[in-house]
Amino acid sequence: MQAIEAAFGLVFQGHVLLVIGLAAAFGLFVGAIPGLTATMAIALLVPVTFFMDPITAVGAMISCSAMAIFAGDIPGTLLRIPGTPASAAYTSEAYAMTRKGEGEIALGANLFFSALGGLFGTAVLIIGAPMLAEVALKFSSFEYFWLALLGLTCAVFIGSGSATKGLVSLFLGLLIATVGLNNPAGVPRFTFGSVDLMGGVDFIPAMIGLFAVSEVLRVMVHGTAGWSAPQAAVGNLFTGWGRMFVKYWPQQLRGNVMGTAIGALPGAGADIAAWVSYATSRKFSKTPEKFGTGHVEGIIESTSANNAALAGAWVPALVFGIPGDSITAVVIGVLYIKGLNPGPTIFINNPQMIYAVFIIFILANVAMIPLGWAAIKAAKQILRVPRNLLMPAILAFCIVGAFATNNAAYGVVLMLGFGVLGFIMEENDIPIAPCILGIVLGPMLEENFVTSMIKSEGSFLAFFERPIAAACGIATLAIWFAPPLIRLVRRARSAPAAA
Amino acid sequence: MRRQLLRTLVAGLALAATLPFAAPARAAYPDRPIQLLVPWGAGGGTDAVARIVGSLLEKELGQPVSVVNRTGGSGVVGHTAIASAAPDGYTIGIATVEIGMMHWQGLTPLTPADFTPLALMNHDIAAVQVASNSPHQDIKALIEAIKANPGKLKASGTGQGGIWHLAMAAMLSELKIDPQSVPWVPSNGAAPGLQDLVAGGVQIVPCSIPEARSLIDAGRVKSLAVMGAERNAAFPNVPTLKETVGVVWEMGAWRGIVAPKGLPEDVQKVLIPALKKVYESKEYTDFMSSRGFGAVWAEGPEFGAFMAKGDAELGAVMKKVGLAR
Numbered sequence A: 001m002q003a004i005e006a007a008f009g010l011v012f013q014g015h016v017l018l019v020i021g022l023a024a025a026f027g028l029f030v031g032a033i034p035g036l037t038a039t040m041a042i043a044l045l046v047p048v049t050f051f052m053d054p055i056t057a058v059g060a061m062i063s064c065s066a067m068a069i070f071a072g073d074i075p076g077t078l079l080r081i082p083g084t085p086a087s088a089a090y091t092s093e094a095y096a097m098t099r100k101g102e103g104e105i106a107l108g109a110n111l112f113f114s115a116l117g118g119l120f121g122t123a124v125l126i127i128g129a130p131m132l133a134e135v136a137l138k139f140s141s142f143e144y145f146w147l148a149l150l151g152l153t154c155a156v157f158i159g160s161g162s163a164t165k166g167l168v169s170l171f172l173g174l175l176i177a178t179v180g181l182n183n184p185a186g187v188p189r190f191t192f193g194s195v196d197l198m199g200g201v202d203f204i205p206a207m208i209g210l211f212a213v214s215e216v217l218r219v220m221v222h223g224t225a226g227w228s229a230p231q232a233a234v235g236n237l238f239t240g241w242g243r244m245f246v247k248y249w250p251q252q253l254r255g256n257v258m259g260t261a262i263g264a265l266p267g268a269g270a271d272i273a274a275w276v277s278y279a280t281s282r283k284f285s286k287t288p289e290k291f292g293t294g295h296v297e298g299i300i301e302s303t304s305a306n307n308a309a310l311a312g313a314w315v316p317a318l319v320f321g322i323p324g325d326s327i328t329a330v331v332i333g334v335l336y337i338k339g340l341n342p343g344p345t346i347f348i349n350n351p352q353m354i355y356a357v358f359i360i361f362i363l364a365n366v367a368m369i370p371l372g373w374a375a376i377k378a379a380k381q382i383l384r385v386p387r388n389l390l391m392p393a394i395l396a397f398c399i400v401g402a403f404a405t406n407n408a409a410y411g412v413v414l415m416l417g418f419g420v421l422g423f424i425m426e427e428n429d430i431p432i433a434p435c436i437l438g439i440v441l442g443p444m445l446e447e448n449f450v451t452s453m454i455k456s457e458g459s460f461l462a463f464f465e466r467p468i469a470a471a472c473g474i475a476t477l478a479i480w481f482a483p484p485l486i487r488l489v490r491r492a493r494s495a496p497a498a499a
Numbered sequence B: 001m002r003r004q005l006l007r008t009l010v011a012g013l014a015l016a017a018t019l020p021f022a023a024p025a026r027a028a029y030p031d032r033p034i035q036l037l038v039p040w041g042a043g044g045g046t047d048a049v050a051r052i053v054g055s056l057l058e059k060e061l062g063q064p065v066s067v068v069n070r071t072g073g074s075g076v077v078g079h080t081a082i083a084s085a086a087p088d089g090y091t092i093g094i095a096t097v098e099i100g101m102m103h104w105q106g107l108t109p110l111t112p113a114d115f116t117p118l119a120l121m122n123h124d125i126a127a128v129q130v131a132s133n134s135p136h137q138d139i140k141a142l143i144e145a146i147k148a149n150p151g152k153l154k155a156s157g158t159g160q161g162g163i164w165h166l167a168m169a170a171m172l173s174e175l176k177i178d179p180q181s182v183p184w185v186p187s188n189g190a191a192p193g194l195q196d197l198v199a200g201g202v203q204i205v206p207c208s209i210p211e212a213r214s215l216i217d218a219g220r221v222k223s224l225a226v227m228g229a230e231r232n233a234a235f236p237n238v239p240t241l242k243e244t245v246g247v248v249w250e251m252g253a254w255r256g257i258v259a260p261k262g263l264p265e266d267v268q269k270v271l272i273p274a275l276k277k278v279y280e281s282k283e284y285t286d287f288m289s290s291r292g293f294g295a296v297w298a299e300g301p302e303f304g305a306f307m308a309k310g311d312a313e314l315g316a317v318m319k320k321v322g323l324a325r
Helices: A002-011 A014-032 A038-049 A054-071 A073-079 A091-099 A103-136 A141-158 A163-177 A203-222 A237-264 A270-284 A296-312 A314-320 A326-337 A351-384 A387-406 A409-427 A433-455 A460-464 A467-498 B002-028 B045-061 B073-083 B139-148 B163-174 B190-199 B209-217 B241-245 B265-280 B282-291 B300-321
Strands: B034-038 B065-069 B091-096 B115-125 B127-131 B221-226 B252-260 B295-299
Touching (some): A002 A054, A002 A351, A014 A038, A014 A054, A014 A351, A038 B045, A054 A073, A054 A103, A054 A351, A073 A091, A073 A103, A073 A351, A073 A387, A091 A296, A103 A314, A103 A351, A141 A163, A141 A467, A203 A387, A203 A433, A237 A270, A270 A296, A270 A433, A296 A314, A314 A326, A326 B282, A433 A460, B034 B045, B034 B073, B045 B091, B045 B115, B045 B252, B045 B265, B045 B282, B073 B091, B073 B252, B115 B209, B115 B300, B127 B139, B127 B190, B139 B241, B163 B300, B190 B209, B190 B221, B221 B241, B252 B265, B252 B300, B265 B282, B265 B295
Antiparallel strands (some): B115 B252, B115 B295, B127 B221
């Protein structure tokens, strides 16, 4: 109890709260710029934290990252430029809402459910961190292989068109993921002697190209008809949120649980959490036909998941010093510098610090609502700009974002190439989301498959030998083969009846 | 028309006249912001070192130092970007041990000789880690187990042909054991390798002690021996290979500040003392000791010789293991 009091004393000081507020504004700004990721925002903060006391430093990082992840949804929803791969899962959906005139509703849902997801993840972190970390630590390459495969399976469920076209897009993404040197054997593939291609295809320029540049091209070809519907303003935000919360609470809860669980696994993280949640939401929805046309249901589930995953990633980071994602990788470094060495002992030696971290997590997620709301109101003004002026500006933004990912013109070339690819794909009704999923998960799938095969000396049975792996494997295979089998059985039964 | 031509000519002459003075003008180096290129991603250990060096160098030089990540291709992209920049002192970079490895693999023609060595800032020696519930509780028992069952125990902690892979292979070949008797499982760095060690996927992770520190403190991982001449000051209980099995072998990862080849003497004379001050600063020493990174200093030609020696040693190991092309 004393520790909790001490923790409140540590956090509620003028300068600590001021720094947390400034870091939040900084995160909001960086996250809203396409191409700049939450990880980058955190890395930029590191030199500044050298001159802060431990709690201020950690507080700045937590509030900055939470804000940046949410802010990535703003350009995704309004301009179809996803800020992070985590928000790519529902970018098309949110943009469709904007086109229907419901941009503000989409962003409001993003904001509210992001904050709720973050709070849920924090609650789990507070209650179950040491226990959950034990489970997460049991995951080896065999389990991650199945997880990646399960993630890829989502490709079939997320595309609104035919499953075949979803698979075409997915395999295209997997092919793109093989480019470069970053494969388990360290052998250059499809590099054609180019040093830039050795680095592979970075998913951020690819993502910006596929989503945003393709949209610019489409407007160029089909003309600027203006927004098809006027933008509706949300009158009373609390009733709007209240209604959504009442209507979609099961989706929200499922997203939270899934997000926290996947986020706690080192090597999975917010990206997979968002994709899996979106696919689950569509699969179990009463109105799956509405998905892809600007329907808020899937957005709620996946946005809950990616913010819950953010807190989940702190579970293995705090307990074992193993980063759950690239953000916590940076944070662990800062924890060491500040003498807060992660490990089970931190809970015993430094309980007031841990409680202070929890308090900051809660504060950051609560502060997200007013700050985010102001950002949405400001960003919404973009939609007043006539589209024939907006599109060139979007292109300029895309170029800046693609350049910023690796500070090289190579990113810009990639982005333009993917823009053309995305345009061709969408003109032929091939969904682009599965392609991104392939680029993000392809390397994870390959890496874990190859390392597992090395460990098992080539025996496929090893994928079922460990209990968790076996469960994951059976679940994946069931998802693949159960529906066609059930259909086959039904047909076999109905056939004699008809005859 | 003629007047315009004349004007152009005069302008051209005036420009040409200033050129010889351009060199002395650089005496005021640095008079604009400096770029510090990092061949590895934001958030990693190299990035962290580069950022602290950058922010301290900024104070020394009185000019902004912007840290820029040029990632990809296992470091090839970033190292190439450093080497191919103009040698004017406005683009410098942080080179890592991989510069002495990737040309042996045939990935790039770049070698340490393509850079102007400025300052070695960090060196971390490899060590042998096992899970704390491992049946092999000391290095001798582990070596016996490797000898008894070649191919059974597997190691991880970096990519195929990465520094810890080579350190393990070199240690085995020093012990007159075939390096292939511990198959390498590639991983994306030490942290995933260590996680796999605790999860039971692999049995050995030969990374540096600081990388394994949190899991050692948590009692999940045990460090059996350091591959260096001396014990790690932060972990005095971990013996060296020399004490236990009598093998003198030293291999580890290092980071240093380099510039493109042909950096003028006068610029070097500004940068090296500034880096030395950074190295000696309280902020840098505190940072390095809190992260558990080994602070080691070598400047100019001495650093160049260090890189060349490491390059030759790594080449020899890679040929032995069959990784060189």
